[in-house]
Amino acid sequence: MAKVLVLYAHPRPDRSEVNAPMFEAAQSLDGVTAVDLYADYPDLGIDVDTEQARLVAHDVIVFQHPLYWYSAPAIVKEWQDLVLEHGFAYGHDGDHLAGKWILNATTTGAKPEAYSKGGVNHADLRSLLIPFEKTADLCGMTYVAPFVLHGAGRAREENRVQMHVEAYRTLLTALVSDRVDLAKASRAIALEGDLTPFLLQSEIA
Numbered sequence: 638m639a640k641v642l643v644l645y646a647h648p649r650p651d652r653s654e655v656n657a658p659m660f661e662a663a664q665s666l667d668g669v670t671a672v673d674l675y676a677d678y679p680d681l682g683i684d685v686d687t688e689q690a691r692l693v694a695h696d697v698i699v700f701q702h703p704l705y706w707y708s709a710p711a712i713v714k715e716w717q718d719l720v721l722e723h724g725f726a727y728g729h730d731g732d733h734l735a736g737k738w739i740l741n742a743t744t745t746g747a748k749p750e751a752y753s754k755g756g757v758n759h760a761d762l763r764s765l766l767i768p769f770e771k772t773a774d775l776c777g778m779t780y781v782a783p784f785v786l787h788g789a790g791r792a793r794e795e796n797r798v799q800m801h802v803e804a805y806r807t808l809l810t811a812l813v814s815d816r817v818d819l820a821k822a823s824r825a826i827a828l829e830g831d832l833t834p835f836l837l838q839s840e841i842a
């Protein structure tokens with residue numbers, strides 16, 4: 638069994654149509670520690686010791702957030718800047734995160750085709766999130782492809798929210814029970830739609 642830490646960052650959760658129900662689902666799952674960063678640190682006064690202890694106690698870290706300006710909302714950067722200290726996350730004796738897995742669970746306003754070489758962003762989402770991947774590399778963690786819902790602004794009217802929340806629940810539950818093919822997921826461009834190809838056999842049944 639793996640211990641999964643969800644670090645949720647949404648500056649306006651009251652307006653969220655997708656991330657809020659996703660986080661609610663995460664909070665209800667055994668084996669998942671669900672942390673609302675903006676609720677815990679409304680003034681961005683992050684408690685480094687608490688956050689480092691949480692990291693050490695978990696195997697899989699999930700940053701859950703809407704995509705804001707091709708990245709995560711500001712508190713995630715503040716969290717990275719303060720929590721991933723030299724001597725803890727990297728550098729001399731900085732091996733506390735080595736061997737853990739990390740991913741972004743994110744939603745975008747733009748449609749899937751925008752996140753492709755031929756689309757308006759000229760790159761897929763994983764490429765745009767490269768600072769997260771390089772940070773993971775430096776800390777000895779393995780970066781897993783982002784779990785994503787594109788076109789999130791229209792998901793409610795198109796009845797796509799519930800399916801995505803269920804897929805998130807499936808993903809988190811499978812992570813807890815070591816039933817995600819993490820090696821395969823770490824090589825993928827994105828985890829979206831049908832997650833079956835990334836689930837080990839016993840999870841599919």
Ligand SMILES: Cc1cc2nc3c(=O)[nH]c(=O)nc-3n(C[C@H](O)[C@H](O)[C@H](O)COP(=O)(O)O)c2cc1C
Pocket residue numbers: 652653654655656657703704705706707708744745746747748789790
């Ligand atoms: C400040 C801000 C920046 C945003 N930047 C992006 C962006 O870079 N790319 C994109 O596709 N959508 C962007 N969006 C749209 C959000 O990603 C979208 O509203 C969100 O994923 C919807 O999820 P929610 O219902 O949980 O808030 C942005 C929205 C805001 C408010």
